[in-house]
Amino acid sequence: MLKLKDHRLTGTGVSQQPTPNTGGALRPRFLILHYTAGRDLESSVRSLNTRKPQGNASAHVVIGRDGRIVQLAPFSVQTWHAGVSQWNGINGLNAHAIGIELDNAGRLHQEGDRFVAWFGKAYPPREVVQAAHPHGGGPQPWHAYSEVQIARTLELCELLVAQYGLQDVLGHEDVARGRKTDPGPAFPLTAVRARALGRGMDADPRWVVTASRLNIRSGPAASFDTLGPALPKGTELIRLEAQDRWSHVEVVGGTDREGWVSNDFIAPAPRPRSAGETVLPRSQRSTSAARARSRAAPVQPAKRPVSRRKATSIQLPPKSATRRTASKSAAG
Numbered sequence: 001m002l003k004l005k006d007h008r009l010t011g012t013g014v015s016q017q018p019t020p021n022t023g024g025a026l027r028p029r030f031l032i033l034h035y036t037a038g039r040d041l042e043s044s045v046r047s048l049n050t051r052k053p054q055g056n057a058s059a060h061v062v063i064g065r066d067g068r069i070v071q072l073a074p075f076s077v078q079t080w081h082a083g084v085s086q087w088n089g090i091n092g093l094n095a096h097a098i099g100i101e102l103d104n105a106g107r108l109h110q111e112g113d114r115f116v117a118w119f120g121k122a123y124p125p126r127e128v129v130q131a132a133h134p135h136g137g138g139p140q141p142w143h144a145y146s147e148v149q150i151a152r153t154l155e156l157c158e159l160l161v162a163q164y165g166l167q168d169v170l171g172h173e174d175v176a177r178g179r180k181t182d183p184g185p186a187f188p189l190t191a192v193r194a195r196a197l198g199r200g201m202d203a204d205p206r207w208v209v210t211a212s213r214l215n216i217r218s219g220p221a222a223s224f225d226t227l228g229p230a231l232p233k234g235t236e237l238i239r240l241e242a243q244d245r246w247s248h249v250e251v252v253g254g255t256d257r258e259g260w261v262s263n264d265f266i267a268p269a270p271r272p273r274s275a276g277e278t279v280l281p282r283s284q285r286s287t288s289a290a291r292a293r294s295r296a297a298p299v300q301p302a303k304r305p306v307s308r309r310k311a312t313s314i315q316l317p318p319k320s321a322t323r324r325t326a327s328k329s330a331a332g
């Protein structure tokens, strides 16, 4: 079982290999997941531990395909994993986030019946996931994550969220949209995020409105039309998609209301589980990880929730309609 002492992990399969690539003090608020796009655990650790000017990146932890965890820096100092990034109006996530790298070759390309990484190594079809990245590009081959790697990642995420009271578990692709594609569609990020934030594997991630009245709009900006009356404080929402400043949500209660709200005026709903249940037995964990894994089964088109597809096809309304319906009386 993983444990934390002085911002360092202990437990079976954990080792410390300090990187020189660290910054100032860190009080983490987020956790950002990455793939290494590397050949194996050792080569990725070597590269992340290479001092400037040859090296220019680091992270707190690298998780191998066999579940080994190498910690490169304590969680109390900054590492260099996010680069130019933003989330919820915060720029430069390295100053606010723990970085976890997963040993994975990333996006592959097909040569005949072989799937080849950018560094030339070929992977068999059983290690390949055919999936479209939610940011576009159509179905492509991606290196699959191993089950034990996903289970270890989940265990670590749960520990870190609980220890540091983290607000969210994000992908590099979320905070560097258009620039980064990791951890990519082969990783069950939605399921891991929901589980790590304590809202249960099968439950939808619930949020609540914190403003007294919150506008719900047809797109992710204040220029989009409002959709019906503003949502009163305490309204429960299911977050379907999170963007930098806006979230695509469904209003709980069977009304079928769905739209975009500003992240500034929503918060995670109180945890339904009691504190004593936070640490689950290993057997339950691996079951849920296996279920999480099944959402990205090898060489099958990845299924995306319908709502996510709808979100990408939202059209900007005509300017005149926008002005007429823009409301100043509610937040967002």
Ligand SMILES: [Zn+2]
Pocket (backbone or CB within 6 Å): 033, 034, 035, 081, 172, 180, 182
């Ligand atoms: Zn990354």
